[in-house]
Amino acid sequence: MILNVSGRTDIVAFYTEWFMNRYKEGYVDVRNPFNSKLVSRIYFRDVDAIMFCTKNPIPILDRIREIDKSILFHITLTPYKRDIEPNVIVKDKIIEAIKKLSSMIGKDSVVVRYDPVFISDEYSLEYHVKAFDRVCSLLDGYVSKILISFIDNYKNVRKNGRIINYREFTENDYMIIGKSFSKSAHEHNMIVHTCFEDRNLVEYGFEKGECLSHELAYKLTGKVYKKEWSAKKEKKCHCVQMVDIGVYNSCKHFCKYCYANYDEKLVNKNFMEHDPNSSLLIGKLEKDDIIKERFI
Numbered sequence: 001m002i003l004n005v006s007g008r009t010d011i012v013a014f015y016t017e018w019f020m021n022r023y024k025e026g027y028v029d030v031r032n033p034f035n036s037k038l039v040s041r042i043y044f045r046d047v048d049a050i051m052f053c054t055k056n057p058i059p060i061l062d063r064i065r066e067i068d069k070s071i072l073f074h075i076t077l078t079p080y081k082r083d084i085e086p087n088v089i090v091k092d093k094i095i096e097a098i099k100k101l102s103s104m105i106g107k108d109s110v111v112v113r114y115d116p117v118f119i120s121d122e123y124s125l126e127y128h129v130k131a132f133d134r135v136c137s138l139l140d141g142y143v144s145k146i147l148i149s150f151i152d153n154y155k156n157v158r159k160n161g162r163i164i165n166y167r168e169f170t171e172n173d174y175m176i177i178g179k180s181f182s183k184s185a186h187e188h189n190m191i192v193h194t195c196f197e198d199r200n201l202v203e204y205g206f207e208k209g210e211c212l213s214h215e216l217a218y219k220l221t222g223k224v225y226k227k228e229w230s231a232k233k234e235k236k237c238h239c240v241q242m243v244d245i246g247v248y249n250s251c252k253h254f255c256k257y258c259y260a261n262y263d264e265k266l267v268n269k270n271f272m273e274h275d276p277n278s279s280l281l282i283g284k285l286e287k288d289d290i291i292k293e294r295f296i
Helices: 011-025 091-105 125-138 155-159 171-187 214-221 230-235 264-272
Strands: 002-005 027-032 035-043 049-054 070-076 110-117 145-150 191-194 290-293
Touching: 002 011, 002 214, 011 027, 011 049, 049 214, 070 091, 070 214, 091 110, 110 125, 125 171, 145 171, 171 191
Parallel strands: 002 049, 035 290, 049 070, 070 110, 110 145, 145 191
Antiparallel strands: 027 035
């Protein structure tokens, strides 16, 4: 089993203490997002690897050595300001944290996500070309792979349409992004690829890839994973199946483009119900919960 920590919220940024408590305790409970009375119990003895997804790795840096599992970090680093990412920490601090993390676990275990890309009056195509080149330059020698994606028309994106104010991509946009991003990445000894995108830009120098490929999963665990991420079959995502232990609407970054956190009132409510000593990320177990051990 490979854990995703997490695509639903930023556990590292806001809930590291809870995660490390669960790791020390040996298990974690996860409510089914579609049936709240069903709870999956996951024992860390059954976990082969952990993929952390975060915009702020700083809270976990001093505790990495406590984790005796294969780990992979996906760290989102975008060029957006507080109009789009209100509570994300200063980007220079993220960059320094990436460098420190890379020095600790190796650059092949740290993937930077320049994600999502959108074009607007505030964030022009030229702005992205310069910003991406700067990211590559600053992280030269610390990162070997950068992943990008393009903005999707999620509920939260539609709700924040006036703030994001993005325009549709043209074929010329894709060409410029493909050529310029490839050039910047290659000049700094990195590969760049998309995941979960109709346009993978391979014709402009991008490589085919996934967030967590079968090859990388085998490298991390020494095991062959045949199943792909069933939740994303409709878009033909070929990532290895992972188990997400996060909770929707519990991330305090409040990014305007986020697919997983679209109700700020509910985010604040969930955040108040968090107990670092609970087996659940949000709230506590109830008497009528149905708990079943999960193996895959």
